[in-house]
Amino acid sequence: MNRSPVSRRAVPLWLAHALRAQRGPVPWSAVCRGALAAGPLLLAGMLGGQTASGVLAAIGAMLAGINDRPGSRRASVKRLGVPALAGALGLFLGTYAGQGLAAVPLTLALTVLGLVAGGISAVGPVASAAGTQLLVAAAIGAGMPAAESGWQRALAFLAGAGWLLVLRLALPTPGSLAGDFRFDGEREAVADVYDAIAALVDAVGGEHATARRAALTAALDHAQDALAGPRLRRYAGCAAERRLHARFAAALPLAEAATALYWSGEAVPARAAEGPRRLAAAVRGNTGTGPLPAPHRSAPALRALDDALLRAADAFDRGEGAHRGLLGRRHGFRHALRAALGTGGREYGLRVALCFGASAAIAQALHHARWYGQHEHWYWLPATAVFLVKPDLGPLASRVLCRAAGTVLGALVFAGLAALLPRPAGLVALVAVCGAVIPVATRHFAALTAAVTVLVLALVMAGGEPQASVSRIGETLLACALVLVVGHLPMPGERGGGVRARLAAAGSAADAYLLHVLGESGDRAERWALRREAYRTLAEARTAIAVAAAELPALARHTEGTDAVAEVLERLVDTTTACAVHLDETGRLTPRHLSRLRDALGELERRGMRERAGAAAAA
Numbered sequence: 001m002n003r004s005p006v007s008r009r010a011v012p013l014w015l016a017h018a019l020r021a022q023r024g025p026v027p028w029s030a031v032c033r034g035a036l037a038a039g040p041l042l043l044a045g046m047l048g049g050q051t052a053s054g055v056l057a058a059i060g061a062m063l064a065g066i067n068d069r070p071g072s073r074r075a076s077v078k079r080l081g082v083p084a085l086a087g088a089l090g091l092f093l094g095t096y097a098g099q100g101l102a103a104v105p106l107t108l109a110l111t112v113l114g115l116v117a118g119g120i121s122a123v124g125p126v127a128s129a130a131g132t133q134l135l136v137a138a139a140i141g142a143g144m145p146a147a148e149s150g151w152q153r154a155l156a157f158l159a160g161a162g163w164l165l166v167l168r169l170a171l172p173t174p175g176s177l178a179g180d181f182r183f184d185g186e187r188e189a190v191a192d193v194y195d196a197i198a199a200l201v202d203a204v205g206g207e208h209a210t211a212r213r214a215a216l217t218a219a220l221d222h223a224q225d226a227l228a229g230p231r232l233r234r235y236a237g238c239a240a241e242r243r244l245h246a247r248f249a250a251a252l253p254l255a256e257a258a259t260a261l262y263w264s265g266e267a268v269p270a271r272a273a274e275g276p277r278r279l280a281a282a283v284r285g286n287t288g289t290g291p292l293p294a295p296h297r298s299a300p301a302l303r304a305l306d307d308a309l310l311r312a313a314d315a316f317d318r319g320e321g322a323h324r325g326l327l328g329r330r331h332g333f334r335h336a337l338r339a340a341l342g343t344g345g346r347e348y349g350l351r352v353a354l355c356f357g358a359s360a361a362i363a364q365a366l367h368h369a370r371w372y373g374q375h376e377h378w379y380w381l382p383a384t385a386v387f388l389v390k391p392d393l394g395p396l397a398s399r400v401l402c403r404a405a406g407t408v409l410g411a412l413v414f415a416g417l418a419a420l421l422p423r424p425a426g427l428v429a430l431v432a433v434c435g436a437v438i439p440v441a442t443r444h445f446a447a448l449t450a451a452v453t454v455l456v457l458a459l460v461m462a463g464g465e466p467q468a469s470v471s472r473i474g475e476t477l478l479a480c481a482l483v484l485v486v487g488h489l490p491m492p493g494e495r496g497g498g499v500r501a502r503l504a505a506a507g508s509a510a511d512a513y514l515l516h517v518l519g520e521s522g523d524r525a526e527r528w529a530l531r532r533e534a535y536r537t538l539a540e541a542r543t544a545i546a547v548a549a550a551e552l553p554a555l556a557r558h559t560e561g562t563d564a565v566a567e568v569l570e571r572l573v574d575t576t577t578a579c580a581v582h583l584d585e586t587g588r589l590t591p592r593h594l595s596r597l598r599d600a601l602g603e604l605e606r607r608g609m610r611e612r613a614g615a616a617a618a619a
Helices: 004-010 013-019 028-035 038-047 051-066 073-100 103-121 125-143 150-170 181-203 209-227 239-264 270-285 300-318 333-341 343-368 380-388 396-420 425-441 445-462 469-487 497-518 524-549 553-559 562-586 591-606 612-618
Strands: none
Touching: 013 396, 028 051, 028 150, 028 425, 038 051, 038 150, 038 425, 038 445, 051 073, 051 125, 051 150, 051 425, 051 445, 073 103, 073 125, 073 150, 073 181, 073 209, 103 125, 103 333, 103 343, 125 150, 125 343, 125 380, 181 209, 181 239, 181 270, 209 239, 209 524, 239 270, 239 300, 239 524, 239 562, 270 300, 300 562, 333 343, 343 380, 343 469, 343 497, 380 396, 380 469, 396 425, 396 445, 396 469, 425 445, 445 469, 497 524, 497 562, 524 553, 524 562, 562 591
């Protein structure tokens, strides 16, 4: 036991990240959708005499399958649809650029496209997925010559992604067996919030309390996204949806009170967590709440928890709709533009542009030098570089290691299967199997790379190209070396701009939340919305900091100390939440609250992060 901490420290963070895989139950519904997407689309194209279109439709379904994560049906429309539209646009632009431009102008055009897509990727997860598909599809369009026009190829790609989205919206999932079929993902997400509240209350005063508070933030973020997807109407249009919105809104004061209990650090009676657990079961089963435990009103935070529990029970009975502002981050075009043009967007855009442009230039040079042999396609190298340069897929060294290992494994597996399977039926079956594997393989980048490699090699062979395993391994290793070099090149401006941009956003959100609480505004809906934004931006900053810390030392040193700033911001937001609850109960703050606020603000000032909230607190 004494050796385990030493052994953990002996493993570099970038290697530990490469060996780490996500865990959880097998998403059988996503597996079924994957099996019914790429393979059947390829088969339909071959039977209809349109093999090339079938291949592109299968590629569209494959890329959409990578984004097919657990969540609500409504949220999946944006998560799958926006990247698919970007991919279709990339295929359209890449096809016409590849047909009409010589090597040098084409490289410049792809470099500019990489700059734009890289900046857009800094806006958020959906924008990042859209930027990836835009560049991957542009590389395929330019590097995979075909007789079809750009708009025909774009429509085939969009049809494949659209087919997977139709499957996502139409097929039942395990959660749809209880209640309304349309809201299974939303219902599970809201129930998880109540479970997370109960878990935090149970952990108050213990060693796991901080982790449970972070888990509550994650559950609230997931539920907010699940309920805030695109809709035809501005507000919830049916009783079942209004009921879910009301139950989510009822969870917010409970989460606030639980966070205040966590801040106090004093253990609470075990029965205090029973109420949220019963509410979770009521949401999951789409039933009434039943009897709730008797209140235990010995402290302001416990009184707030009991009051919120009673209001939640009332909301469960009445089923009134929630305030629309609680269900989404209403950021407009200006916010997205600031993120894309900010320090993080500029730094990321430059690296993506350099990697994408250089890889396209090298691929074309190798293509004209006949390094590819009989192959007419040169898209693999730039498409690989796009995935490797993505910071949201993990630290750079970890991405490179996983991509290289996954490609080698996938290419060797395909080489063996290609020699045994009958054609074309065996290739179609292989595509279907890989499509089913992708939802599980997304838990580890190397596994995902292996599955995608087998699937793409099968599609290329089905389209009439010869076996390409060896050349794909060589191109992948070349892309790995290129991205490693570019990733360590000095760039204009301060390194670690993405992390600092997210920290600045978290600081601004914490500032707005503190000003609202200290101003003693009576608008609780606005307070809860500001609290949600403060914790969400902190979680995003924490994720970016963790990825940056796991980079190689030459890169990790540029973001040293940012984790300490994030910890201070978390203390400030937790203290602000405790202040809000205490002000509701007593109308004044205790010396302990004021001391914690001054300590956090003083620490932020010493670290150069103190904002307007400091002046407000001092006043």
